[in-house]
Amino acid sequence: MTIISGGKYIPICPADDPQNPCLGATFFEWSDEWWKAGTPSSHSTNGFYFSMPDGYSNEEWYGIVDIYREPRQAYHTLAAAYRSSMSRDTIKLKADSNYGEGTATWDQWARFHKGDDSICYARDGAGGGGKGISVGVLDGGFGHFEEIKVFNTEGSSAASQLLVDFLSEVDDGKILMMTVCIDATARLSDPARLAIESATGSTEIRNLVKYGSWAIIAKKGAGAPLAEGIDNTQWIDLTVEAVVDLDTDGDGIVNKDDADDDNDGMSDTDELAVGLDPLDVDTDDDGILDGVDSNMFPPVLQLLADIEVNAGELINITISADDADVNTLTYIAFGLPDSATFNTATGQLYWQTTADNTGSYGITIIVTDSEYYDYGTFIINVNQGNRPPVLNPIGNKSVDENSLLSFTLQATDPDLDTLS
Numbered sequence: 512m513t514i515i516s517g518g519k520y521i522p523i524c525p526a527d528d529p530q531n532p533c534l535g536a537t538f539f540e541w542s543d544e545w546w547k548a549g550t551p552s553s554h555s556t557n558g559f560y561f562s563m564p565d566g567y568s569n570e571e572w573y574g575i576v577d578i579y580r581e582p583r584q585a586y587h588t589l590a591a592a593y594r595s596s597m598s599r600d601t602i603k604l605k606a607d608s609n610y611g612e613g614t615a616t617w618d619q620w621a622r623f624h625k626g627d628d629s630i631c632y633a634r635d636g637a638g639g640g641g642k643g644i645s646v647g648v649l650d651g652g653f654g655h656f657e658e659i660k661v662f663n664t665e666g667s668s669a670a671s672q673l674l675v676d677f678l679s680e681v682d683d684g685k686i687l688m689m690t691v692c693i694d695a696t697a698r699l700s701d702p703a704r705l706a707i708e709s710a711t712g713s714t715e716i717r718n719l720v721k722y723g724s725w726a727i728i729a730k731k732g733a734g735a736p737l738a739e740g741i742d743n744t745q746w747i748d749l750t751v752e753a754v755v756d757l758d759t760d761g762d763g764i765v766n767k768d769d770a771d772d773d774n775d776g777m778s779d780t781d782e783l784a785v786g787l788d789p790l791d792v793d794t795d796d797d798g799i800l801d802g803v804d805s806n807m808f809p810p811v812l813q814l815l816a817d818i819e820v821n822a823g824e825l826i827n828i829t830i831s832a833d834d835a836d837v838n839t840l841t842y843i844a845f846g847l848p849d850s851a852t853f854n855t856a857t858g859q860l861y862w863q864t865t866a867d868n869t870g871s872y873g874i875t876i877i878v879t880d881s882e883y884y885d886y887g888t889f890i891i892n893v894n895q896g897n898r899p900p901v902l903n904p905i906g907n908k909s910v911d912e913n914s915l916l917s918f919t920l921q922a923t924d925p926d927l928d929t930l931s
C-alpha cells in the first residue's frame with residue numbers, strides 16, 4: 512500500500528477527507544443474506560429453480576462460506592491469493608526520517624516501508640499528529656503490520672509516557688520500526704529514551720538532538736537493533752534498512768531453515784506439492800492440523816452431460832467424482848422418477864424408461880465426503896421416439912371377375928409422421 516495523493520504521501524487513509532481518497536476493496540459479507548426469506552430458523556427450499564444443490568436459488572447458498580459457515584473453495588483461493596504476495600522467508604524493511612532533502616519546507620515525513628509497500632505519517636497530518644516519533648509494530652511470523660502509531664513528543668509532555676506504556680505492551684519478538692518526523696526531542700523524557708533503549712537495544716536514542724534524524728529497526732527484546740542510524744545535523748534525511756527473517760511458528764528456527772514453517776506436522780515441501788499454504792496450520796479451518804487432517808479438499812464432481820433417449824431405452828451411467836484426500840464419497844440424486852434406481856455408493860444411475868416416462872427431468876447430483884460437497888445438474892429428456900404406424904383394418908373385398916378392384920389403405924401414425 513503506497514498512499515500518495517497529489518504527489519505527496521498522506522497520513523493513513525483519511526476516509527472522511529475527499530481531497531485524499533484511498534482506493535481499496537474489502538469483503539462486505541462472508542455470505543449473502545442468510546435466512547432472509549421464508550423461515551428464518553431454517554434453510555429455505557422454495558422460490559425459483561436454479562442449479563443449487565436443492566434446486567432452488569436461496570441466499571443461503573451464496574457466499575464464500577457455506578450455510579454451516581464452513582469456508583468454500585473461494586475462501587481458500589482468496590486466502591492463498593493474498594498470501595502469495597507475501598514473502599515466506601524474509602521481509603525487507605526500511606524506515607526513514609525525511610526532512611525534504613535538507614530544506615526546511617515543513618514537509619517532513621516519517622515513513623515505513625515493507626517491500627514495495629509504504630506507510631507514512633506526514634508532519635502536517637492529523638492535527639500535528641505527524642510530529643515526534645512514529646512507531647510501527649510488525650509480527651515476526653508473517654511480517655504483518657500490527658500497529659502504527661505516532662507519539663508527539665515534540666508537542667506533548669504526555670506523549671513520552673504514552674510511548675513508554677505502548678512499548679511495554681509490545682511482546683518480545685515483535686519487530687519495531689521507529690523514526691523521527693521533525694523534532695522528536697522537545698518533550699522526549701529520559702524514561703522514554705530508556706524505554707526505547709530497553710525495547711530496541713538502541714545505543715543512539717540518548718544522543719538525539721532537536722531536528723536530528725534517527726531511525727531504527729529492531730526485534731523487541733533482542734538486545735541489539737537490526738539496523739539503526741542517527742544524524743544530528745539539522746534537516747538531514749536518514750534511512751535505515753534491514754532484511755528480517757521470519758519465524759512463523761516461533762520455534763526459534765527461521766523459516767528459511769525450518770522444514771515445517773508452521774509446525775503443523777506437514778513439511779513445507781509436502782504442503783506446496785498439494786497446493787497447501789506452508790504458513791497455514793489448518794488450511795480448512797476445521798480445528799485439525801494439516802499434518803493429521805485426513806479431509807482437507809472437497810470432492811470434485813465430474814462434468815455431467817445432458818442425456819437424450821427415446822422412451823423404452825435404457826439409461827445406465829455412472830456418475831463419478833474425484834477427491835484429493837481419497838475419502839469415501841456418497842452421491843445423492845434429486846429429480847429422478849421412482850422407476851429409476853441410483854446407487855449412492857457408486858453413483859450408478861439405472862433407468863429402464865417406458866412410454867410413460869416421456870418428458871424432461873432436471874437432475875441435481877450432490878457428492879459429499881461427509882465434510883465437503885460438490886454438486887452439479889443435468890437434464891434427462893425422454894422422447895417419444897418414432898412409434899410404428901397402425902394400418903386400419905382392410906377387411907374382405909369382393910369384385911366381379913375381370914373387373915378392377917380399387918380401394919385405399921388407411922393408416923394412422925401416433926407421431927403424425929408422413930406415411931407412404
Ligand SMILES: [Ca+2]
Pocket residue numbers: 758759760761762763764765766769771772
Ligand atoms: Ca520456525
Ligand SMILES: [Ca+2]
Pocket residue numbers: 771772773774775776777778779782789
Ligand atoms: Ca507445515
Ligand SMILES: [Ca+2]
Pocket residue numbers: 793794795796797798799800801804807
Ligand atoms: Ca484442518
Ligand SMILES: [Ca+2]
Pocket residue numbers: 806807808809810834835836837838880883
Ligand atoms: Ca475430501
